[in-house]
Amino acid sequence: MGPWLVVAAWASAGWAVSPDGPAEVRQIRFRGMHAPLSDRSNATLRQGMAHPLPRGLPLRRRVALDRELLQRDRRRVLTHFAHRGFFDADLTWEIEERRPARGERPAVVTVVGRISPGPPSLVHAASIDGLEQLPPPTQAVLRRAVTEEIGERFAIDTHEENLAQLTRRLQLRGYPSPQATGEVQVDREGRRVSLTYAMDPGPRATYGEVEVTGLRRVPAPPTRRQLAIDSGAPFDVRDLEKTRAKLYAMEVFSLVALRPMATDDPKVVDVEVRVEERDPRGASAGVGLGLQSGRQEALVTGQIEHLNALGRLLRVDLGAQAGVALLGAGLADVSRFSEVRGGPVVDAGLQVRIPEVPGRSWETSARLGFEHTLTEAYRTNRPSLRASVRTSPTPKLTLSWGYRLELTQYVDLQIDPAELLTVAPDLENGRYFDTALQQQIVWDTRNEPLAPSRGHLADLSLELAGPWLGGDYAYARTRLDLRGYRRLGRRARSALGHLVVAGRLGGGIALPYGPEERAVVPVAQRLFLGGTGSVRGWTFQHLGPYVCDADDDPCQSAIGQAVDRDVDTVPIGGRVATWGSLELRRTWRDYRLVLFSDVGMVWRDLTEVSALLPQPSVGLGGRVLTPVGPVRLDLAVRATNPPMLRHEPRLWVHLGLGEAF
Numbered sequence: 001m002g003p004w005l006v007v008a009a010w011a012s013a014g015w016a017v018s019p020d021g022p023a024e025v026r027q028i029r030f031r032g033m034h035a036p037l038s039d040r041s042n043a044t045l046r047q048g049m050a051h052p053l054p055r056g057l058p059l060r061r062r063v064a065l066d067r068e069l070l071q072r073d074r075r076r077v078l079t080h081f082a083h084r085g086f087f088d089a090d091l092t093w094e095i096e097e098r099r100p101a102r103g104e105r106p107a108v109v110t111v112v113g114r115i116s117p118g119p120p121s122l123v124h125a126a127s128i129d130g131l132e133q134l135p136p137p138t139q140a141v142l143r144r145a146v147t148e149e150i151g152e153r154f155a156i157d158t159h160e161e162n163l164a165q166l167t168r169r170l171q172l173r174g175y176p177s178p179q180a181t182g183e184v185q186v187d188r189e190g191r192r193v194s195l196t197y198a199m200d201p202g203p204r205a206t207y208g209e210v211e212v213t214g215l216r217r218v219p220a221p222p223t224r225r226q227l228a229i230d231s232g233a234p235f236d237v238r239d240l241e242k243t244r245a246k247l248y249a250m251e252v253f254s255l256v257a258l259r260p261m262a263t264d265d266p267k268v269v270d271v272e273v274r275v276e277e278r279d280p281r282g283a284s285a286g287v288g289l290g291l292q293s294g295r296q297e298a299l300v301t302g303q304i305e306h307l308n309a310l311g312r313l314l315r316v317d318l319g320a321q322a323g324v325a326l327l328g329a330g331l332a333d334v335s336r337f338s339e340v341r342g343g344p345v346v347d348a349g350l351q352v353r354i355p356e357v358p359g360r361s362w363e364t365s366a367r368l369g370f371e372h373t374l375t376e377a378y379r380t381n382r383p384s385l386r387a388s389v390r391t392s393p394t395p396k397l398t399l400s401w402g403y404r405l406e407l408t409q410y411v412d413l414q415i416d417p418a419e420l421l422t423v424a425p426d427l428e429n430g431r432y433f434d435t436a437l438q439q440q441i442v443w444d445t446r447n448e449p450l451a452p453s454r455g456h457l458a459d460l461s462l463e464l465a466g467p468w469l470g471g472d473y474a475y476a477r478t479r480l481d482l483r484g485y486r487r488l489g490r491r492a493r494s495a496l497g498h499l500v501v502a503g504r505l506g507g508g509i510a511l512p513y514g515p516e517e518r519a520v521v522p523v524a525q526r527l528f529l530g531g532t533g534s535v536r537g538w539t540f541q542h543l544g545p546y547v548c549d550a551d552d553d554p555c556q557s558a559i560g561q562a563v564d565r566d567v568d569t570v571p572i573g574g575r576v577a578t579w580g581s582l583e584l585r586r587t588w589r590d591y592r593l594v595l596f597s598d599v600g601m602v603w604r605d606l607t608e609v610s611a612l613l614p615q616p617s618v619g620l621g622g623r624v625l626t627p628v629g630p631v632r633l634d635l636a637v638r639a640t641n642p643p644m645l646r647h648e649p650r651l652w653v654h655l656g657l658g659e660a661f
Contacts, residue, residue, distance in 0.1 A: 022064060022065065022106045022107075023064070023065040023095070023097075023101075023106050023107040023108070023109045024062055024063065024064060024065070024106045024107070024108050024109070025051075025053075025054060025063045025064070025065050025109060025110075025111055026054060026098055026108050026109065026110055027054065027110045027111070028046060028049070028051065028053055028110075028111040028113070029042060029046075029110070029111075029112060029113070030042045030045055030046075030112070030113040030114075030115055031112055031113070031114050031115065032114050032115035032116055032117070043588070045077055045080070045113075048073075048076055048077070048080060049073045049076065049077075050069050050072055050073055050076070051063075051066055051069040051070055051073050051111075064106075065095070065109060065111070070093050070111065074091050074093065074113075077091050077113070077115075078090075078091055081115075081117060083155065083156035083157070084120075084153070084154075084155050084156070085120040085121045085122070085153045085154035085155060085193070086117045086118055086119075086120055086121075087118075087121055087186060087188050087191075088118035088119070088188065089115065089116065089117045089118050090115070090116045090118070091113055091114070091115050091116075092113070092114045093111060093112070093113055093114075094111075094112040094113075094114060095109050095110075095111060095112075096109060096110045096111075096112055097109050098110055119191055120153045120154070120191070121153070121154050121186065121187075121188070121191040121192060121193050122151060122152065122153055122154065122191065122192060122193065123149045123150050123151065123152055123153075123154050123192075123193050123194075123195060124150070124187075124190075124192035124193060124194055125150065125194045125195070126146040126147050126149060126150055126162075126194070126195040126196075126197075127146075127194075127195070127196055127197070128142055128143060128146060128166070128196075128197045128198075128199055129196065129197070129198045129199065130198055130199040130200060130201075131143075131199060133201065134199075134201060138169075138170075138173055141169055141173075142166055142169060142170075142199070145162060145165045145166055145169060146162050146166070146195065146197060149162070149195070154184075154193040159182060159184060159195060162182070162195070162197070163180045163181075163182050163197070166178070166180045166197060166199060167179075167180050168237065170199075170201050171235075171236075171237035172236055172237055172238060173204075173236075174204040174205060174206075174234045174235045174236065175201045175202055175203070175204055175205070175235070176202070176205050176235045176237075176260050176269050177202045177262075178199065178200065178201045178202055179199070179200040179202070180197060180198070180199055180200075181197070181198045182195065182196065182197045182198075183195075183196045183197075183198075202266075203266045203267050204234075204235075204267065205234075205235045205266070205267050205268060205269045206232055206233060206234055206235060206267065206268060206269070207229055207230060207231050207232065207233050207234075207235060207239075207268075207269060207270075207271060208231060208263055208265075208268040208269060208270040208271075209231060209270045209271075210227060210229050210231060210270070210271045210273065211270070211271070211272050211273065212224060212227075212273045212275065213272065213273070213274050213275070214274050214275040214276055214277065215275065215277070216277055217277060217280065217308055217311060218250075218252050218253075218275075218277055218308060218313070219311065219312070219313065222250075222313055222355065222356060223247070223250070223275075225356075225360060226243065226246040226247050226249075226250065227243050227246075227273065228242040228243045228246065229243055229271055235260075235269055240258045240260070240271070242395065243256075243258060243273065244256050244258055245395075247273075247275065250313070250355075251307055251315070252277060252278060252280060252307050252308055252313070253275045253276060253277060253278060254276050254277070254278040255274075255275065255276035256273070256274075256275050257273075257274045257275075258271060258272070258273055258274075259271070259272045259274070278307075280306055280307040280308035280309075281305070281306050281307075282303075282304075282305050282306075282307075283302075283303065283304045283305075284301075284302070284303050285300070285301065285302045285303075286300075286301050286302075287299065287300050287301070288301060290656075295325060295326070295327055295531070295539075295540040296325070296326045297323055297324070297325045297326075297345065298323045298324050299321045299322065299323035299345075300321065300322055300323055301319070301320070301321040302319065302320055302321075303317065303318070303319040303320075304317075304318045304319070305317045305318070305319075313355050313356075314352065314353070314354055314355075315351075315352070315353040315355075316350075316351070316352050317349075317350070317351045317352075317353075318349075318350050319348070319349060319351075320346070320347065320348035320349075321346070321347050321348075322344065322345065322346045322347075322348075323344070323345055324342060324343070324344055324345070325342065325343065325344075325345045325374045326341070326342045327341045327342070327374060327375070327376050327540075341374070341376055341414075342374075343374045343379060343412075344372060344374075345372060345373060345374055346370065346371065346372040347369070347370075347371050347372075348369060348370050348371075349367050349368060349369030349370070350367065350368050350369075351365060351366070351367040351368075352365065352366050352367075353365040358389065359391070361391050361392060361393065362389055362390065362391045363389070363390045363391070364387075364388070364389050364390075365387070365388055365389075365390070366385075366386070366387045366388075367384075367385070367386045367387075368384075368385055369383070369384050369385075369386070370382070370383045370384070371384070375570070376414070376570045376571070377413065377414045377547075377570040377572075378410045378411065378412060378413045378414060378427070379410075379411050379412045380408055380409060380410055380411070380524070381408075381409040381411060382406055382407065382408050382409070382524075383406070383407050384404065384405065384406040384407075385404075385405045385406075386402060386403070386404050386405075387402060387403050388400055388401065388402030388403070388438070389401055389402070396443055396444055396445050397441075397442070397443055398440075398441075398442040398444070399440070399441055399442075400438075400439070400440045401437075401438065401439055402437070402438040402439075402440075403435070403436075403437060403438070403469075404434070404435065404436045404438060404463075405433070405434075405435050405470065406433070406434045406435075407431065407432075407433055407434075408426075408431060408432055408433075408434060408522065408524060409430065409431040410427055410430050410431065411430075413427065413430075414570070423545070423547065423556055423572055423604070424523050424547075424572055425520055426472075426473065426520055426522040426523060427523070432471075432472040432473065432522065433470065433471045433472050434465060434471050434472070434473065434522060434524075434525065435465060435466075435469040435470045435471035436463045436464060436465035436469065436471070437463070437464045437465075437469065438461065438462070438463050439461065439462045439463075440459070440460070440461045440462075441458075441459075441460045441461075442457070442458070442459050442460075443456070443457070443458040444456075444457050444458075445457075446483075446485065450629040450630070450658050450659070451625070451629065451630055451658070451659055452485045452502075453485055453487050453500045454485050454486060454487055454500075455484075455485055456482075456483065456484045456485070457481070457482070457483040457484075458480075458481075458482050458483075459479075459480070459481040459482075460478070460479070460480050461478065461479050462476070462477070462478045463476065463477045463478070463525075464476050465477075465525075466513075466514065466518075467514075467518055472518070473512070473518055473519075473520040473521070473522060474512060474513050474514035474515075474518045474519055474520075475510055475511060475512045475513065475519070475520065475521045475522075475525065476510070476511055476513065477508065477509070477510040477511075477521070477525060478508065478509060478510075479506065479507070479508035479527075480506055480507055480508070481504070481506035482504065482505045482506060483502070483503065483504045483661055484502070484503045484504075485500060485501070485502050485503075486500065486501050487499070487500050488500070488501060498586055498587050498588070499584065499585070499586055500584075500585040500587075501582075501583070501584055501585075502581075502582075502583040502585060502659070502661065503580075503581065503582050503583075504579070504580060504581040504582075504661045505579075505580045506578070506579050506580070507576075507577060507578040507579070508527045508576070508577050508578075509527075509575060509576050509577075509606075510525065510526060510527060510575045510576075511575065521575055523572055523573055526572070526573025526574055526575065527544075527573055527574055527575065527576070527577035527602055528541040528543075528544065528571060528573045528577075528602065529541070529543040529544060529577055529579055529600045529601070529602050530542045530543035530544070530571075531654070532632075532634070532654035532655075532656045532660065533656070533660055533661070534579055534598070534600060534660075535579060535581075535598040535599065535600040535615070535617060536596070536598050536617060536619055536634050536636035536652060536654055536660070537598060537615070537616070537617020537618075537619070537636045537637060537638040537639070537650070537652060538615075538617070538638070538645075538648060538652065539648065539649075539652055541571045541573070542569075542571050542648060543600060543601065543602055543615065543645070544557075544571060544573065544574050544577070544601065544602025544603070545557045545571070545572050545573065545574045545602065545603070545604045546569040546570055546571045546572060547569065547570050547572055548569055548570070557569075557604075557644050569647065573602065574602040574603050574604045574605070575603070575604065575605050575606070576602070576603045576604075576605060576606055576608075576609055577600065577601065577602040577603070578600060578601060578614055579598070579599065579600030579601075579614075580598070580599045580600065580614070581596060581597065581598045581599070581660065581661060582596065582597050583595065583596040583597075583659075583660075584596075585623075587625075589625075590624065590625045591622070591623065591624060591625065592622070592623035592625060592630060593620075593621070593622060593623075594620070594621040594622070594623065594634075595619075595620060595621075596618070596619050596620075596621060596634070596636075596660070597616060597617070597618045597619075598616070598617050598618075598619075598636070599614045599615065599616040599617070600614050600615065601613070601614040601615050612642060612644070615638065615639075615640055615642065615645070616638075616639040616640060617636050617637060617638045617639055618636070618637060618639055619634055619635050619636030619637060620634075620635055621633060621634035621635065623659075628657070629657050629658045630657070630658060630659060631655075631656075631657060632654070632655065632656045632657065632658065632659065632660070633653070633654070633655050634653070634654040634655075634656075634660070635651070635652075635653055636651070636652050636653075636654065637650055637651050637652075638650045638651075
C-alpha cells in the first residue's frame, strides 16, 4: 500500500519518570488530543490497546504494568494515526507515580500517553487507470467517485470505501466481476497524498438461467414471482438485492442466498437462488413494560401464527396482550403517585392475510379484534372488524384501502357526561357504532425502519365515516406525516458520518359534516399529542384541550384560561393538530446521544388555531443499541408556559424502544 505503512521507525518509545520495580496500573489516558467526537478520541485509542485496563468497581481488577505491551500499543496508536493522515504523529509514554511502593505492596501508577499528532496530510490527486474500455458516461461516474476526496484529509477507511464504491458502481452497470486495486503515494514533506486506482471491469453481462432450490412446502409459482431477475436482462447487482429483500419479506424463509455463476459464455451469468424454509408454525410469549410520563404499563403477550396455512402462503395470526396500566403520574412527577388511576388493559385479535389477492402485487387482510383500554376519565370496551387491501406498485410506494367497523362502549365513567355534551356528546349514550372507509399512501425511502440514517417517509391517510356506512356519526379525518433523515458526512466512516440529522413535520384535521345530531367527531377519533412518540415536553396525550375532573368545578380548556396546579384534568383531544421535531443523533458503536426539539399543539377547532402558537420543548436523550432496536431514554423540558397548560409539570422523562420517529 505504500511506504507510509512502514512504522519501524516509530518503535523506539520515549519514557518519562519510571519508578523501579513492578507497578500496578490504576489508569491509562491520553493527553494532547482534542477530538472527543472523532475517530481519534481517547475512548477510541484505549479500545485499540492490547495493554489491559483496570476495571470493576468497587473491587478494581489489578493490572500490572507491562512495558513491552505499551511499546506494541505505541506502534498501534501511531499506525492508527497514519491511517487517518497523520504521518508525523508521535507518542511518548509517561509513568506518573500515584502511590509509592510499601513493603510487598507495589507502586500504583498512571500511564499517560502524550500525543503530538502533527499536521494532517491531504489528498492532492486521485486518478483511475483502465477506464478506456468503458462508455464515457460510466467513466465520468467512476471519476466522480474518487475525485470528490481531493482536498480532504486522507483516511485509509475512505480509500478502502472508494475501492468498494468503484466495484459496486460497475456492478450496477452490468459488469458482474470487476476488479479494483489501489495504491497510496505519500509526500511527507509536502503533506500530500496521491491515490491511484486500477480497474479491470471484465465483460458486460446479461442474466442467463435462474434456478430456485430448497423449496419444500412453500409453493414455487408465488416464490418465483418475487424474483426481480429476468433471463436476458442486463446484469445489475440491485436486482439481486431486490430479490433477496422480497423473498425475506414473504416471512417463510430463514435463509436466502443468491449466487451468480459463470457460464461458458463470459457475457452470460446464471443465478442460483438458494432458500431454506422456516417452520411455518410458531408460538411465542413474553412480558414487557411500557414506561412514559403519564402512562406506565406492565404487559404479558402471546402469539400463535401459521405462515403457510393450507400450503397457499395464507398467514394466520392469533395474538393477545394483557396487563395493567397506570395513569396520572409521570416518571419525573413522583409527588402525584397517590393520584394514579389504574386498571386492566387488553388487546387481542385474529388476523388473516391472503397474498396475491385480488392480483399478484396485492394483499388482502381481515382482522377481528377486541380492546379494553383505560383513560383518566373512563374505560372502554371496543370490539372491531377491519378489512383492507394493499398494493405496492414500487418497492417505495404502498397504497391501501380499508373498512373499519367498531363498537365503542364507555364504562366506569369518571366525569358527568352532562357537563361534556358540548365537547364530547358521544359520551352521553355510553356507546356508539363507528364505521369508516380508510385510504393510505406511504412513500418510504428509508434505509431501515427502526433507526434510519438516510431517506424520507411520507404518510398520508384519510378516513371518511358516516351513517351511510352503518355508523352513528359523520366526520372526515386526514393526517400527513413527513420525515427525513440525513447523515452529515459524505462517508459513513468519517467523523461527521456518525452524525445524523432527523426531522419530522406533520398535521391533521378532523371535521364533522351532515345533520347536527350526526356531525360529531368521537373522542377516540380525535387528535392527541404529548408523550414518548410526539411532543416529549408533555405527558401522554396532555398537550391540548381538556376538561376538569368531576370533583372539581366544571371547566373546559380555553385559550388563555389558567387552571390550578392541583386540579386534575382529562384530555379530550381536538380536531386540528400540528407537530414537528428536529434531532441531532451521534453514535458511538453501541450507544447514541440525541439532542432534540419538539413542537406541536392540538386545538379544539379551526377558530382557535390563530390564538395560540404551537408549543415547543427541548431535551436530551440516550440510546443503547440492541438487536431489536434502540432502547431509548429521553429527558424533555417545556420551553414555554401558557396559562391553559400551566398546571402541567415542565419536566418529563420517557423510556421506550426504537427512535421517537
